[in-house]
Amino acid sequence: MTVVPHWISGAEVAPTGPTGPVTDPATGAEAARVGLADAAVVDTAVKAATAAFAEWSETSLARRTTVLFRFRELLNERGDELAAIITAEHGKVLDDARGEVARGREVVEFACGMPHLLKGGFTENASTNVDVHSVRQPLGPVAIISPFNFPAMVPMWFFPIAIAAGNTVVLKPSEKVPSAALWMARLWQEAGLPDGVFNVVNGAKEAVDALLEHPDIAAVSFVGSTPIASYVHETASRRGKRVQALGGAKNHMLVLPDADLDLAADQAVNAGFGSAGQRCMAISVVVAVGDVADSLVERIATRARTLRTGDGRRACDMGPLVSAAAQSRVTDAIAAGAEAGARVVVDGRDATYDADGAGFFVGPTLLDGVQPGMSVYTEEIFGPVLSVVRVDTYEEGVALINANPYGNGTAIFTEDGGAARRFCREIQVGMVGVNVPVPVPMAYYSFGGWKSSLFGDVHAHGTEGVHFFTRAKVITTRWSDPEHRGLALGFPVNT
Structure with missing residues (x-):
């Protein structure tokens, strides 16, 4: 059986220790094994990143940008390969996987314009014959710890910006979906990225802890559940590292009486x-x-019943959950909601599936009459379960959303511009949609929530991402008037 290796200093590194299963969630069959790194493997990867940082951080912006553009072109040409890997290991349908690759590529394209965002400021004659200017410089080796649900897009929220800024990267993908990270490592090499700038270590908690505690890791970017995000933030911050840890969510969609109900239902x-x-x-x-x-x-309910659930490689609308444990968690949540008094309008536990084998399927599920005290409301289920909570007024709906401990994303559906504007001002959530249910910002804005959905002060990508992966320096200078010597009539070029 194939064993997914690590990628360190531009080469595959075969695991020598324990391995874990990589499962095809549409069939339930074990498709491969993945090496689980220990602290020694992590240390080897960090040392490779540290050695590469000396040269990469001094590489000109022009050359860095050339590599980024080449990576973008290769990703554009061969994105379907990456989408197929995502579907095979995660389970999402191919169209959804292609969308993931496209949204990740947006951040790569944003990073291609990083020279503009790395510019400092300059003040001439701030004092008599004294000039002041600022620069932004890279941090060093950085760690990215990414979740299973977006094996390509979430790492691409971080590593293009980190690399464009002159940092080196150690990526630890989810052990459930390791192959996308390895594919991207090979693509970086093909694009001309020097060995050691981008490294991949597979593993579980031991690998995560080794990255959080390693003295040469300057910053950590993490996306995952809130309890683990809190742990990552506390552990890495205590060791003096920069941390952006994006946690969980319970995203609400407020539907006002004047809304287009067909649009809202869709x-x-x-x-x-x-x-x-x-x-x-x-x-x-x-x-x-x-x-x-x-x-x-x-x-x-009418729309949910038309959805076809099955193998993401087939003509289906929705694929499986990532694992048997995820499937069990979701079915238990549905049962708990029904037992607490919610009405199961559409029951995904009884669905039929277009797939071979015993995949990890739960069909679309709709619960009505959900109350805020029910576990199906308070817990992040992370599955195809949609709960309907009924309120009497706009004010009651806003109060309900603001009382939730999460503040990742939310949306309002209405034809009333005044109500929408008021909602955007009053709601205590980091990302807001108006008649847009999944308000994921474009790459040149920043992604991140409020409250228990974010640990750390800086969001992902956009200007905040650039600032996270760089540090500012202000330089005050006084010189005697310079003399210019030498002739050079050729047109100056960037190298």
Whole structure:
């Protein structure tokens, strides 16, 4: 059976220690094994990144950008290869996997313009014959610890910016979906990135802890559940590292009485059941205001029943969950909601699937009459379960959302511009959509939530991402008037 290796200093490194299973979630069969790095393997990768940093950090912006553009072109040409890997290991349907690759590529394209964002400021004659200017410089080797639900996009939120800024990277992907990271490592090499600038170590908690505790890692970017995000932030911060740790979510969609209910129902289904609900920006709660609830629930249910669930490599709308444990967690949550008094309008436990073998499937599930005290409301299920909470007023809906400990994403559906504007100002959530259910920002804005959805002060990509992976320096200078000597009539070029 294939064993997925590590990637260190531009070469595959075969694991010598324990391995873990890589499962095809559509069939339930073990497709490969993956090496689980210990602290010694992590140390080897960090040493490779440290050695490469000396040269890469001094490489000109022009040359760095050339490599980034080449990586972008290769990704554009061969993105379908990466999408197929994602579907095979994660389970999401191919169209969804292609969308993931496209959204990750946006950050690569943003990073191609990094020279503009790395510019400092300059003040001439701030004092008599004294000039002041600022620069942004790279940090050193950085660690990226990414989750299973976006094997390509989430790492690409971070590593293009880190590399463009002159840092080197050690990526630790989820051990459930390791192959996408290895594919991207090979693509970087093909694009001309020097060995050691981008490294991949596979593993579980031991590898994570080794990265968090390694003295040569300057910064850590993490995406995952809130308890682990809190642990990562506390552990790495205590060791003096920069940390951006993006945690969990419970995203609400507020539907006002004047909303286009067909649009709202379409988007609730898209945002609730896309990728089998395994998105940190998935809508998991629909908050129906006033007398629209019955009609809205009927519309959502009608649409949910038309979805075809099965192997993501086939003509299906929704694929499986990533593992048997995830499947069990979701079915237990549905049962707990029903036992607590929620009405199961569409039951994904009874669905049929277009797949071979015993995959990890749960069909689209719709629960009505969910109350804030129920576990199906309070817990992040991370599966295709959409809960409907009924409220009487806009104010009650906003209070409900603001009372939630998470603050990742939210949306309002309305035709009233005043209500939408008020919602955007009053809601205590980091990313807001108006008639947009999954408000994931473009790459030149920054991604991140509020409250228990973010640990650390800096969001991913955009200007905040650039600032996270660099540090500012201000230089004050006084010189005598210079003399210029020598002739050079050729047109100056960047090298």
